[in-house]
Amino acid sequence: MTEDTFINTLVNRGLHGELPTHAEALHLAEIDCCQALDDAAAKLRDHKHPTVITYSKKVFFPLTHLCRDVCHYCTFAQTPKHVEQPYLTIEDVISNAREAAAMGCKEALFTLGEKPEHRYSTAKSALNKMGYPSTLHYLKDVAEKVFTETGILPHLNPGCMTAEELQMLKPVAASMGIMLESGADRLCEKGMPHFGSPDKVPAVRLATLEEAGKQNIPFTTGILI
Numbered sequence: 001m002t003e004d005t006f007i008n009t010l011v012n013r014g015l016h017g018e019l020p021t022h023a024e025a026l027h028l029a030e031i032d033c034c035q036a037l038d039d040a041a042a043k044l045r046d047h048k049h050p051t052v053i054t055y056s057k058k059v060f061f062p063l064t065h066l067c068r069d070v071c072h073y074c075t076f077a078q079t080p081k082h083v084e085q086p087y088l089t090i091e092d093v094i095s096n097a098r099e100a101a102a103m104g105c106k107e108a109l110f111t112l113g114e115k116p117e118h119r120y121s122t123a124k125s126a127l128n129k130m131g132y133p134s135t136l137h138y139l140k141d142v143a144e145k146v147f148t149e150t151g152i153l154p155h156l157n158p159g160c161m162t163a164e165e166l167q168m169l170k171p172v173a174a175s176m177g178i179m180l181e182s183g184a185d186r187l188c189e190k191g192m193p194h195f196g197s198p199d200k201v202p203a204v205r206l207a208t209l210e211e212a213g214k215q216n217i218p219f220t221t222g223i224l225i
Contacts, residue, residue: 003031011040015047058107059100059152063088063139066123067113069197077113079120086116086126087135093142097150107174108152110139114159114199136165143172155220160199160208163215170217177220180205 001009006027010020020028031037064087067077080086097108115135117124123135132138136158143154153174160178161169169176183202187194194200212219 003033004036007031007036007040011043014044056107057103057105058109058155059097059105061088061093061096061108061110061142063093063110063112063142064116064123064135065113066116066120068116068119069114069194069199071197071200072193072195076111080122086120086123087130087138088142090142090145094145094149097146097152101150101152105152108143108146108154109157110143110154111157112139112159136161136169140169140172143169147172160204161211163211166208166211166215166217170215173217175218175220176212178205178208179224180209180221181224183223 006024010024010028014020028037062076065076065078065083066080066086067074069077071077100108112135117127117135127134127138130138132141139156139158143156146152146154154172156169156173156176157178158165158169158176166176180202181200182194183206185202186192188197188201189195199205209219209221
């Protein structure tokens with residue numbers, strides 16, 4: 001069977017709701033003709049969603065740019081000397097959320113580093129001054145206030161979490177998410193981009209995804225390409 005015939009067979013089955021088998025999916029990954037795969041994906045997409053594009057109007061809140069991980073490609077994380085303040089204040093978040101709500105935003109996307117208080121005394125000191133034991137406790141309070149005062153739905157991206165931490169944040173989040181980024185342990189080895197980043201160990205991130213499923217938390221994820 002030629003590659004074109006193989007792809008067309010899967011497309012025709014897909015139009016009737018039949019998914020590829022595990023072996024067929026692996027074979028698709030070996031096909032080099034991206035145009036053929038793109039055309040097939042477009043046909044299936046247009047069959048289910050012909051002319052509809054949906055999106056969520058959202059406002060972005062980088063609650064902190066500090067992070068305990070040191071991913072060597074990251075342009076988001078900063079060290080304390082490169083930020084004006086360790087965390088956005090609740091007042092600033094609420095003020096911006098009100099403006100966003102007036103502009104029709106329905107969702108607040110919270111991004112933050114992986115528990116920076118474990119790496120930086122600056123972060124730990126700032127949390128202590130605000131009366132919070134951790135970044136996640138601060139996030140819980142901020143997310144709750146955003147929803148109760150503006151009606152915007154919080155979507156949280158706090159990184160790796162324990163069962164208890166997920167349970168703590170669940171009541172204040174419409175949804176949460178974490179980027180798997182990679183399933184390769186070798187990227188955590190010396191000289192690789194995730195070396196020195198304990199939260200990027202694939203098993204640790206997968207454990208968060210699994211626990212979120214157990215707790216019935218709507219969760220998004222993705223990989224880096």
